[in-house]
Amino acid sequence: MPLSNGSWRGRVLLVGLLLVFYLIAAVFISGLSDIQPGGLSNRVFRGGPGGFIIAHDNSLRLGSRLYRVGNGGGIIPVLQANRRLRLQWCSALKFDDPPSKTITALVSFPGSGNTWLRYLIQQATGIYTGSIYIDFGLLKNGFPAEKVTDGSVIVVKTHESSAKGRAPFSKAILLLRSPAAAIQAEFNRQSGGHVGFASPDRYKRHKGELWMQFVRQNIKIWRRTYIDWLTQFTGPIHIIFYDKLVDNVEHTLRGLIEFLGRPIDKELLQCAIERKEGIYRRHKRILNFDPFTKKMRAFIQNEQNYVFNVIYSYRSRITTNDENFFTKFRRQHPQFNNNISTITTISNES
Incomplete structure (x- = not known):
């Protein structure tokens, strides 16, 4: 039919x-x-x-x-804004008006606590922080100045290391976390988001080769990021060691705000300390195994020593949130004697 x-x-x-x-x-x-x-x-x-x-x-x-x-x-x-996780700000956040002529970079290797530090800065100053990137999760959860890179924001997040990446900035804050912790945090972020975790079996996939490759690639990026800014950036540099930030938030924020040339608002600073946790700090999760082999830890420590020695070599133009760093480093590593060329680096076979 x-x-x-x-x-x-x-x-x-x-x-x-x-x-x-x-x-x-x-x-x-x-x-x-x-x-x-x-x-x-x-x-x-x-x-x-x-x-x-x-x-x-x-x-x-x-x-x-x-x-x-x-x-x-x-x-x-990805983490979405909801009533339970809604951020409480110490004051109404705003853009800097008029915009500052000085643009300050907030430099870090991914996984070093950049988002948490941005949260603390916004709490303590009431001014938005910007970023050269756009992360939609952050855009909807307390960081509406994503992709804003001018003087209307108090600092600008970047993970870049190149002449082009440094060019817009007059000052730089380097947030530095131990490479093993930073690399593992970045592995967690790529697997589970800003506050999530990689499952234990992810470290062991393909007999651990993928994890090993991730560590090899990222320790080189970690080192390159900080060496580039330390040796090629000509403006003032303030280094924030992540562990010291965790130990003493108030001291770190005071030093950072002074480096930015801003007055310290005691009420905002106290409020920032009281609300320091926020929602972007990943809580510790203990694995029942060590994902880093002895060989991995050895070359990671080697790269950390290299970067720390460069920091020591440029100490005349660097301020930090660890007042004892230079004394401790000199005492613990007398063999370096400011000669960074004497420190071995990762080989392709590591």
């Missing part, structure tokens, strides 16, 4: 809808395929019925919901 006009139209409509769905799925999958697991992507993709964006930090917006692409390519929900 010949098909009726109504039946024919229904089939055409069904085929058309299937074709549209196929095209949407193809665009979505092609966008995901351009992300390198375990690495940062600077590419931005748009598409889909509600629109999606994959930003530099592998965050993915699909319609109104936000996700992150994990190390293994899986999709992880």
Whole structure:
């Protein structure tokens, strides 16, 4: 029997809808395929019925919901603002007006506590912090000045290490965490978001080769980031050691605000100390095994010593939140004698 006009139209409509769905799925999958697991992507993709964006930090917006692409390519929900996690600010946050002529970089290797320090700075000063990146999770949860890089923000987050990356800045704050802790924190972030964790089995996949490769790649980035800023940046540098920040938030914030040339608001500072935890500090989680082998710890320590010796060598133009750093380093490492060329570095076979 010949098909009726109504039946024919229904089939055409069904085929058309299937074709549209196929095209949407193809665009979505092609966008995901351009992300390198375990690495940062600077590419931005748009598409889909509600629109999606994959930003530099592998965050993915699909319609109104936000996700992150994990190390293994899986999709992880990103922390969203809700009543239980809503931040309480010590004062109404604002942009610097008029904008400062001095733009200060907040430099760190990923996983060093940059977001937590930005939170503390905003609490203690009432001024937005900016970033050269855009992280949608942060944008919706207390950091509306993502992607703002001018003098209207008090500091600008960056992980970059190059002449182009340094060029916009007059001052630099280097947030420095021990490389083993920073690398593991970044591994956790890429696997579970800003406050999540990598599952224990992720360290052991492919007999631990993926984890080893991650450590090899990132210890080199850790070293390059700090060496570049220490030796090539000509402006004033203030170093914040993460462990000292944890031990004494008030002392660290006072030194940082003074370095920025800002007056200290005692009420805001006290409030920042009382609310120091916020929602962006990852709590410790103890693994029942050490993910770092003896060999890994040896070359990580070697790279840390190299960077610390460079800090010591440039001590005449550096301030830090650890007043005893230079004395302790000189006492513990007399063999360096300011000669950074005598320190061995990681070989390709490490």
